[in-house]
Amino acid sequence: GAGVSQSPSNKVTEKGKDVELRCDPISGHTALYWYRQRLGQGLEFLIYFQGNSAPDKSGLPSDRFSAERTGESVSTLTIQRTQQEDSAVYLCASRRPGGREQYFGPGTRLTVT
Amino acid sequence: AQKVTQAQTEISVVEKEDVTLDCVYETRDTTYYLFWYKQPPSGELVFLIRRNSFDEQNEISGRYSWNFQKSTSSFNFTITASQVVDSAVYFCALSAIIQGAQKLVFGQGTRLTINP
Numbered sequence: 761g762a763g764v765s766q767s768p769s770n771k772v773t774e775k776g777k778d779v780e781l782r783c784d785p786i787s788g789h790t791a792l793y794w795y796r797q798r799l800g801q802g803l804e805f806l807i808y809f810q811g812n813s814a815p816d817k818s819g820l821p822s823d824r825f826s827a828e829r830t831g832e833s834v835s836t837l838t839i840q841r842t843q844q845e846d847s848a849v850y851l852c853a854s855r856r857p858g859g860r861e862q863y864f865g866p867g868t869r870l871t872v873t
Numbered sequence: 874a875q876k877v878t879q880a881q882t883e884i885s886v887v888e889k890e891d892v893t894l895d896c897v898y899e900t901r902d903t904t905y906y907l908f909w910y911k912q913p914p915s916g917e918l919v920f921l922i923r924r925n926s927f928d929e930q931n932e933i934s935g936r937y938s939w940n941f942q943k944s945t946s947s948f949n950f951t952i953t954a955s956q957v958v959d960s961a962v963y964f965c966a967l968s969a970i971i972q973g974a975q976k977l978v979f980g981q982g983t984r985l986t987i988n989p
Contacts, residue, residue: 791975802964802981803918816976849916855975860906860968862977864918 762786764865766852772871773842781837781868785854790832793853793862796821803851809835842872875900875969879980886955887988894950894983896965902926906968907941907948908977913961924948955987 765784773779785792794806805819809829820826824843829835839846849869853862876899886892898907909921922932924941932939936953952959965980 793977803977803979805976805978808976851918853918860975861908861920861923863920864910866915866917869916 764852764854764863766850766865766868768868769866770869770871772873775844775872776841778838778840779842779870781839781850781870783835783837783852783865785833785835785852786856786863788832789854789856789859789863791855791857791862792829792835793855794827794835794837795851795853797849797851797867799848806837806850839870842870844872846870847872875902875967875978877965877967877978877980879963879965879983881983882981883984883986885986885988888957889954891951891953892955892985892987894952894963894965894985896948896950896980898946898948898965898967900967900969902969908966908968909939909948909950910964910966911961912964912982918964921950952985957987957989960985960987 764786767782771779790811792809795803796806797803807820807827808816824840827837847870849867851864851867853864855862878897880895884892905926907924910918911921912918922939929941929943938951940949962982962984964982966977969978
């Protein structure tokens with residue numbers, strides 16, 4: 761079956777603009793995660809959705825970052841008033857019910873100029 | 874606190890050499906899971922293996938093997954007879970319940986370069 765997909769694959773935006781990143785999890789996967797990976801760094805947890813429960817937003821770095829998920833499907837990560845330090849690869853992952861491993865999408869490379 | 878340390882930032886070896894990537898973790902949980910992921914130049918993280926804390930049996934999959942030792946809190950990854958296609962960044966991760974949610978805590982990664 762299809763893996764996790766993300767769009768766009770690359771996004772270049774001007775400082776101060778808003779951007780929206782999309783993630784399509786694997787069908788049937790109830791858990792969805794967003795991570796940020798800065799150049800040459802490890803993965804930094806941003807937000808976690810589990811079914812219809814309230815999301816865990818503890819990793820969001822500022823109130824400019826928000827995310828939504830409709831049911832157990834698509835999620836969007838929105839960054840408002842982008843800053844140059846937001847430049848990174850944003851990775852989405854999903855996990856099946858009862859599973860332990862997360863399956864990652866290809867990521868969206870965001871460049872803020 | 875949950876923490877994963879990959880002390881080797883970069884490793885470079887010649888093809889066909891064996892190479893071991895180190896991973897040391899910290900957790901107070903009695904039940905936890907450890908993972909290795911591969912991130913090739915394309916960027917997508919590829920799941921390699923999961924190990925449960927109550928199963929210390931080592932595992933071998935082709936040229937890959939993993940050595941889990943609870944006594945030293947280590948979960949090392951060895952590639953035997955390395956190939957150029959093994960070049961990638963490798964991440965070790967720990968699954969932990971943090972504030973009621975299951976999360977992955979990643980190490981900083983080890984960039985492995987296999988030279989022909």
